[in-house]
Amino acid sequence: KPRRSSLNDYCPVALTSVVMKCFEKLVRDFITSSLPASMDPLQFAYRHNRSTDDAIAHLLHTTLTHLDKERGNYVKMLFVDYSLEFNTIIPSLLITKLENLGLHTSLCDWISNFLTDSPQSVRVGNCVSSTLTLSTGAPQGCVLSPLLYSLYTYDCTATSSSTIIVKFADDTVVMGLISDNDERAYLVEIKHLENWCQENNLLLNVSKIKELIVDCSKKTCWSRHTNSLAKKALQRLYHLRRLRDFRLPSKVLRNFYTCTIESILTGNIKVWFGNSTKQDRQALQRVGRSAEHITHMELPDLQTIYYKWCQTKARRIVKDPTHPNSRLFSLL
Numbered sequence: 001k002p003r004r005s006s007l008n009d010y011c012p013v014a015l016t017s018v019v020m021k022c023f024e025k026l027v028r029d030f031i032t033s034s035l036p037a038s039m040d041p042l043q044f045a046y047r048h049n050r051s052t053d054d055a056i057a058h059l060l061h062t063t064l065t066h067l068d069k070e071r072g073n074y075v076k077m078l079f080v081d082y083s084l085e086f087n088t089i090i091p092s093l094l095i096t097k098l099e100n101l102g103l104h105t106s107l108c109d110w111i112s113n114f115l116t117d118s119p120q121s122v123r124v125g126n127c128v129s130s131t132l133t134l135s136t137g138a139p140q141g142c143v144l145s146p147l148l149y150s151l152y153t154y155d156c157t158a159t160s161s162s163t164i165i166v167k168f169a170d171d172t173v174v175m176g177l178i179s180d181n182d183e184r185a186y187l188v189e190i191k192h193l194e195n196w197c198q199e200n201n202l203l204l205n206v207s208k209i210k211e212l213i214v215d216c217s218k219k220t221c222w223s224r225h226t227n228s229l230a231k232k233a234l235q236r237l238y239h240l241r242r243l244r245d246f247r248l249p250s251k252v253l254r255n256f257y258t259c260t261i262e263s264i265l266t267g268n269i270k271v272w273f274g275n276s277t278k279q280d281r282q283a284l285q286r287v288g289r290s291a292e293h294i295t296h297m298e299l300p301d302l303q304t305i306y307y308k309w310c311q312t313k314a315r316r317i318v319k320d321p322t323h324p325n326s327r328l329f330s331l332l
Helices: 018-034 052-069 091-100 105-115 145-152 184-199 223-245 250-265 269-275 278-295 302-318
Strands: 074-080 118-120 132-134 163-168 171-178 210-215
Touching: 018 105, 018 145, 052 074, 052 163, 052 171, 052 210, 052 269, 074 184, 091 105, 091 145, 163 184, 171 184, 223 250, 223 278, 250 278, 269 302, 278 302
Parallel strands: none
Antiparallel strands: 074 171, 074 210, 118 132, 163 171
8 A cells, every 4th residue: 555645645534432323323214214215316325225236237237228229339437536525515505405305404403413513633642632623524434424425415416318327325427328429418417517516515536537438349248357256255265164174063154154255256246147157157156166065065056146136136126116227127
């Protein structure tokens, strides 16, 4: 990692008590249950029946659908990064947005009190700085801050039918569906995002913004991804062997495999496993067979997990008409 040479390289983290964290979780759950179902369907964080899998699947499906429509179509994706986004939230502007979402006035007042007039100090060893009172931003490290940020940006939506903005908390992707080499709507959307950031006191981190161009000449391949997963999982088999050598119970070995190895192999599996090659799947299955040999237990294979999770997810989407992918399903 690069050497930290500037104070700006350090990010303050709020240290709150366990009681406060528990209370924040209660407030967070109450807020999420009070939000309108129609609010920004492409914000996939802190929403019922939403996850990173849904966000990635939506981007991938939209991309492939556009490429299949007409020869010469391509897609541009702008992966946006903000600088110190939590620290630049304006509480008064956030409260206005929360009120527009229909949250109760007393709850909005509590959030305003939570974010303003916050005394902060820095401690290094036995040295403590003088106290500084802040009334801007949401403290990082607090349970509520990520949710408040996602609500702060709920009105950042696409303005054209050929562009979409997909968000997961503070991760934002601007997608342009380009036809006939006409990128005007995409460029206008980027300009609109820039203006929106200025109005909401958010600073774009230009050095970390990346653009991806996808067209028919680029074949979707997951080999690099699956090879990385297999490598990480194989490294953890060593620890599984050590636990076996200590003659730990089978239940402990199985739990260790599920938590530290299977969780790696199945990360976002609903998105990539269906398009992976036979060779990629065999490489991943070898990890599972090695784990079975170590533990002397039958473990679920990835194919079974993939089918089961996809079926479960499909049923949940069908029952949720507000899900952005619900239009892809039709009951027979």
